[in-house]
Amino acid sequence: MTVVMREPAAGGRFGEFGGRYVPESLVPACLALEQAFRDAWADPAFRQELDGHRRTYAGRPTALTAARNLSAELGITLLLKREDLAHTGSHKINNVLGQALLARRMGKTRLIAETGAGQHGVATATAAALFGLRATVYMGARDIERQALNVFRMNLLGAEVIPVTSGSRTLKDATNEAMRAWVSAVEDTHFCLGSVAGPHPYPWMVREFQRVIGDEARGQVAAELSTGVPDVVVACVGGGSNAAGTFAGFADTGARLIGVEAAGGAAVSAGEPGVLHGSRSLVLQDRHGQVAEAHSIAAGLDYPGVGPEHAQLSGLGRARYVTVTDDEVLAAVRRLAEREGIICALESAHAVAWVLRAAGTAELPAGSTVLLTLSGRGDKDMSQLMEGLR
Incomplete structure (x- = not known):
């Protein structure tokens, strides 16, 4: 079946998933954010300014690279959408x-964010510097240890x-603290959520901001393949923003959509x-219904939930979700590096x-023809790779 990834139903619903499950004190902030996003997204001047920053600052469009050596070895055609080449590395x-442009439009002077692998935190700090905003980033103590560079x-x-x-001192707990901080500072602060999770309008809004990946790739693949679209589109999934952005460009085609989760965070x-974190979705839970701890070698996938649109x-059967192990991920980093000269992030290596x-x-x-979104580069993971690939 094909699906068009459009605006969710009333209240931010993706079927039985989504919604807005937040304290009463945050409801006005969510409603104001939804209206601000609707107004901005319908404003050609906002879209033009965003596109300009994407082009001249972030380096878009990112390249589509044919992985010729791996393709020959595997007997497929593998095309890589190179988000690792975007400014800040993912x-x-x-x-x-x-979101930073939207925050400025709303009169906010500060961004707060959660981060796991640190890439969302780096991007938030970068945009804050660019637009003259203050930035505070919440990060699990365990992730701080393994992502010291970021x-x-x-x-x-x-x-x-x-x-x-x-808690587990990882992404889930960082998100908890960021949301608590937002409650006490909504007047001047925007919560810059990094994935297609959280209360409405975040899953929809973040997907729309990431849709540029799929839209670009759709045109690039059409120029590369005689069939116009690939047989398979694959991306890693934690909360799921890079996958949602990629899938949005191909959900209305016959391409199979594959999301790859960490075996310990599936x-x-x-x-x-x-x-979890303001929306109804699929969540890892123990037998008492409490949120269970997730595990992944990749800090960005060390999360016990997923965006409601992925659920x-x-x-619907439109996308299939599979898992890989940490050992498979390490082997994939090495093989891509040795065959194509590309060192990808541990998150991307899942795909x-x-x-x-x-x-x-x-x-x-x-x-088979395959489009794979390489969501980030591996600079941040060097210490883990040095340890894991000895």
């Missing part, structure tokens, strides 16, 4: 530029990084319906790992 800048980058850009020591593959796409495993099987037969 797709995160697409969303943050949009912590330094955020500080260098002028942002305050606040360690979160509660909210779609192993979760149950529940509420809907899975339920690469699935392609390596599936190629030549019924899942990905010989001759």
